[in-house]
Amino acid sequence: IHRIAEIRLDDKFDADPALGNEVWDWQEKLSAHTDPGYAEKGQLTVTYLTDAHRACAQQIAQDMREAGFDHVEIDAVGNVVGRYDGATPGAKTLLTGSHYDTVRNGGKYDGRLGIFVPMACVRELKRQNRRLPFGFEVVGFAEEEGQRYKATFLGSGALIGHFDNAWLDQKDADGITMREARRHAGLKDEDIPKLQRDPSKYLGFVEVHIEQGPVLTELDLPLGIVTSINGSVRFVGEVIGMASHAGTTPMDRRRDAAAAVAELILFAEKRAAKDGDSVATVGMLEVPSGSINVVPGRCKFSLDLRAPNNAQRDALANDVLDALKEICERRGVRHTLEETMRAAAAPSAPEWQKRWEKAVDQLGVPLFRMPSGAGHDAMKLHEVMPQAMLFVRGINSGISHNPLESSTNDDMQLAVQAFQSLLNDLANE
Ligand code: HGY
Ligand code: MN
Ligand code: MN
Ligand code: MN
Numbered sequence: 001i002h003r004i005a006e007i008r009l010d011d012k013f014d015a016d017p018a019l020g021n022e023v024w025d026w027q028e029k030l031s032a033h034t035d036p037g038y039a040e041k042g043q044l045t046v047t048y049l050t051d052a053h054r055a056c057a058q059q060i061a062q063d064m065r066e067a068g069f070d071h072v073e074i075d076a077v078g079n080v081v082g083r084y085d086g087a088t089p090g091a092k093t094l095l096t097g098s099h100y101d102t103v104r105n106g107g108k109y110d111g112r113l114g115i116f117v118p119m120a121c122v123r124e125l126k127r128q129n130r131r132l133p134f135g136f137e138v139v140g141f142a143e144e145e146g147q148r149y150k151a152t153f154l155g156s157g158a159l160i161g162h163f164d165n166a167w168l169d170q171k172d173a174d175g176i177t178m179r180e181a182r183r184h185a186g187l188k189d190e191d192i193p194k195l196q197r198d199p200s201k202y203l204g205f206v207e208v209h210i211e212q213g214p215v216l217t218e219l220d221l222p223l224g225i226v227t228s229i230n231g232s233v234r235f236v237g238e239v240i241g242m243a244s245h246a247g248t249t250p251m252d253r254r255r256d257a258a259a260a261v262a263e264l265i266l267f268a269e270k271r272a273a274k275d276g277d278s279v280a281t282v283g284m285l286e287v288p289s290g291s292i293n294v295v296p297g298r299c300k301f302s303l304d305l306r307a308p309n310n311a312q313r314d315a316l317a318n319d320v321l322d323a324l325k326e327i328c329e330r331r332g333v334r335h336t337l338e339e340t341m342r343a344a345a346a347p348s349a350p351e352w353q354k355r356w357e358k359a360v361d362q363l364g365v366p367l368f369r370m371p372s373g374a375g376h377d378a379m380k381l382h383e384v385m386p387q388a389m390l391f392v393r394g395i396n397s398g399i400s401h402n403p404l405e406s407s408t409n410d411d412m413q414l415a416v417q418a419f420q421s422l423l424n425d426l427a428n429e
């Protein structure tokens with residue numbers, strides 16, 4: 001930590017110390033927009049194509065224009081795309097960015113930091129009236145969390161031609177289809193295929209993201225190098241038993257749907273823990289129109305299973321799904337299950353991981369390499385171009401998907417400086 005303190009006192013960086021401040025300002029401004037019903041609770045929730053989501057897109061576009069991007073547009077799925085032209089026309093482009101949608105009652109940094117940090121680099125390039133020998137494209141992806149619709153990674157997916165038209169017919173909790181939400185937002189479905197990028201025109205994809213975990217805090221490091229993004233698979237399901245009288249139904253005569261799911265949750269917890277680096281989460285659990293004195297006849301649940309590689313992810317998923325079948329048979333209940341997302345593990349491209357390592361090393365920050373337990377837009381770009389990520393420490397032990405999620409000006413400034421180093425090194429390659 002002393003080395004980092006020393007270099008911060010060192011005047012060898014020509015970067016403006018305010019760089020971290022403006023990232024802070026941008027994220028404070030953006031977090032003023034939140035979905036209806038959350039503002040009065042002081043909670044940040046921005047889900048796909050709500051009015052708050054649209055206001056965020058306008059805000060980011062405005063901030064990009066003021067930062068000096070040459071081209072700024074909001075595309076046909078709601079991504080905000082800023083481009084800082086390269087010195088030589090026709091040069092390849094470095095792609096970067098992250099998402100601006102949030103989970104319900106989420107934090108201000110998940111995704112957004114990965115838009116603001118490269119924006120700060122463009123602002124500095126503009127102020128120094130400097131052009132890079134390559135194009136620089138910063139994207140605020142519109143939908144990564146899959147909260148309003150089960151359309152995870154929709155924004156980054158659109159850039160690689162992965163928009164699933166079946167998503168258009170999905171209804172949200174209020175029965176509004178994505179098609180209607182898009183029309184309300186003025187987005188044209190026929191423009192979606194045009195968003196697919198030609199990977200041959202790109203150098204690669206880099207993403208800055210908060211770590212969303214406690215490791216960098218425990219190591220007292222501001223930045224971490226991501227070696228791979230864990231693979232994940234998600235399901236939504238329902239156990240159907242038999243509602244019956246809580247007072248008169250003997251314990252051995254019940255078809256209790258909630259008890260079956262409870263058994264599944266504990267199995268998944270133990271089974272994931274056995275691997276050591278797998279995770280299993282039931283984040284949503286509901287007895288529809290349940291009553292205190294009725295044995296639950298139905299119980300809805302979600303499953304989020306992840307592991308550092310696909311084989312381990314699939315073995316975990318197979319065991320959990322086998323357990324679900326066994327539990328239901330034994331308890332005389334049945335179940336439905338729908339896989340809603342499957343993302344392959346995404347190892348960092350070695351040459352891009354090294355670029356982050358060189359950049360972080362130049363700051364005097366000790367190198368720490370680590371996998372990402374969280375999924376990121378980089379997983380989608382990974383399918384068509386080389387990618388690597390930089391993690392930024394979160395405070396409060398890196399808690400995330402929680403309003404306590406936060407970072408510090410210092411760490412954000414270091415992330416901007418690391419990004420500047422990567423750009424400078426790339427420019428001199
Ligand atoms: O769930 C995740 O890993 C990410 O926040 N989408
Ligand atoms: Mn231009
Ligand atoms: Mn997230
Ligand atoms: Mn994220």
